[in-house]
Each structure stands twice: as C-alpha cells, then as structure tokens.
Amino acid sequence: MADMNTLIEAFPENITEAMEIASNAKIASPKHEIRNVLICGMGGSGIGGRLVAKWLEDELTIPVAFAQDYGIPGFVSKHTLVIGSSYSGNTEETISSVLQAVEKGGQLIGITSGGRLKELCEEEGYDVIVVPGGNPPRAALAYSLVQLLHIFSELGLASRMRLTEMEKARDLIVAEQDSIRQIAREMANFVHGNVPIFYGTTDYEPVLVRARQQFNENGKNLGWSHAIPEMNHNELVGWGGGDDRFALVVFETDDVHPRNGRRLEITKETIAKKTKHLMTVHSKGKSRIERSIYFINIVDWASLYITELNGADPIDIEIIDYLKDELSKF
16 A cells, blocks of 8 residues: 555546546446436545535536435435445445445446445446555545546536546646645644634535545544535534634635625634634635645645644554444444
C-alpha cells in the first residue's frame, strides 16, 4: 500500500485512469423503466454517491436515495436502479442492503475492486465495474465519482458533459497544485489544537462531509460540518456557547444563492464574536464539479498536514479493524 502523500498526489491520475475504465465499461439497458435510484455505500465509498447526486440534482428527473445501513427503503422495486458501491466489495452494510434490494427486483450495478459484491454481480449476471484495489477507500474517490457519472450518463439519466467537467476539474487541480497545497497547509495550521468545523451551503454539503471524514480518518481529528441555510435554524443558536476551542472553516463559491450569501456573511459576523479562529476558503472552477473537486483536493492535503502536526499515522484505522473483528464474533 502506498503512503497517503503518494495516494493524494495521484488523485488527478486516478481521474484519468477512471475515465479509461469508464470508456470500456458496458452498461446494459435496463429491463424495466427506472423510476428511482438507490445508492448503497458506506464511508469513503458512500461519499461518492452523495457528491454525484448533488452535482446532478438540477437535471435528474427521478429521485436518488441512499442506503447507509443494513436495510433499504420500502419503495425499492423492479423500477429501482440499485448501485452498490463498495471499494473492498465486502462492506457488510452494503452487501446487506444490496441483497435486499435485489430480492425486491432492483436492477443492480456494482462498483468495486473485488470481494463479495463482484462475485454477486458476476454470479447473477449484473453489470459490475471493477476498479483498482489495495488502497484505503477514502483514497479511491476518483474511481467511484467517475463510474457513477458514467452510469448515470450511459442510462440517459444525466448529460455526458458531467464527465467532461470531471476532466476539467482534474486539469484545474493540476494547474493549481502549488496554491492548493499552500491553502491546505494554512488550513491545517489554522485548525491545529482546536476542533475544526466546516460550513458552506447545501449545494456543497457533501464536500463538507468529505472534509469531516478526511480529518477524522487521516488526521485522527474530531470535528463536524453543517450547511447553510439549515444551520441557521438550529446550530447558529448553539454558538451561544461557542469559544476559542473551535476553528471555523467556511467554504464559499460564486454560485451561491444571494440570500444564502447574505446568510453566510451574517453567520460569520455572529461567530466571530465567539471565536477568533475563522478561515474562509474560496472556490475556483466554472462548474459545481470543478469547484467541488478543487475543495476536495485542498481538504485531502490539509487532512494529511494535520496528521503531521498531530503526530498520527494517516493510514492507520486500527479502531475500525477492531470494530470489524468484534462484529465478526457476534
């Protein structure tokens, strides 16, 4: 397994390789009309579904739901496109939800590097896109993002332009790599010793979740995220008890709804009275996909740099291995 620095550095190359895999991945025409989509996936595999669904929400004409537990929603039927996303192919919650969805007639497509999910798809004749394995799922995000976009476009649910935007996003982070790492280093130094909080608007909420996940897994750093405007209806009140223990990172974009833009301004003004730790990161890129990938690359590097400051191992997930081992005894 490569070290995390190498894995993050390879993100643009992963996008290129994922594009090549997608170009050779054949997706069969659905046997029944697709009326809804269920994406089954956890952690580093599941966040790809959240990101893609948000990117496509303005053009999708059918609803997309998520299974991030052992069960599935009651609406699943032969008219449901079921996408099982498990990097290892053995994620027990994902396998559980996929099996239930298939039993109800769901039309399954797998995205995996192998394991039980690959076996299931091959045994039952479902399409499966196989991606390179052997690394932490959180370092394989490019593969799930591109394959998900490919599936939606191949089935006529979304425009193929979204894949072009992914290529532009790759080119953007390559061109901006020096400044991206500088911002990431500033972010890591900024939050070090404090509890990081990530805010932005709902359009980029999965990016905020990715930030939290990366600081959790790579940095061994607790923190949380929330999105405006929902945050203004609850958590803003909680800042009445805020203080300098908390370091707020705000992700801002040029495509924000004007009223949400004003909400962000007021929110920052309010929180600045409670903590001196407030940092704003502004996006680059012309599309939501480009802006998201730009943010994600910053966050990935920042989560590595905070690991160095914390004296932690970014690869180590001993506690998760312990959890799985204990569950195996149940």
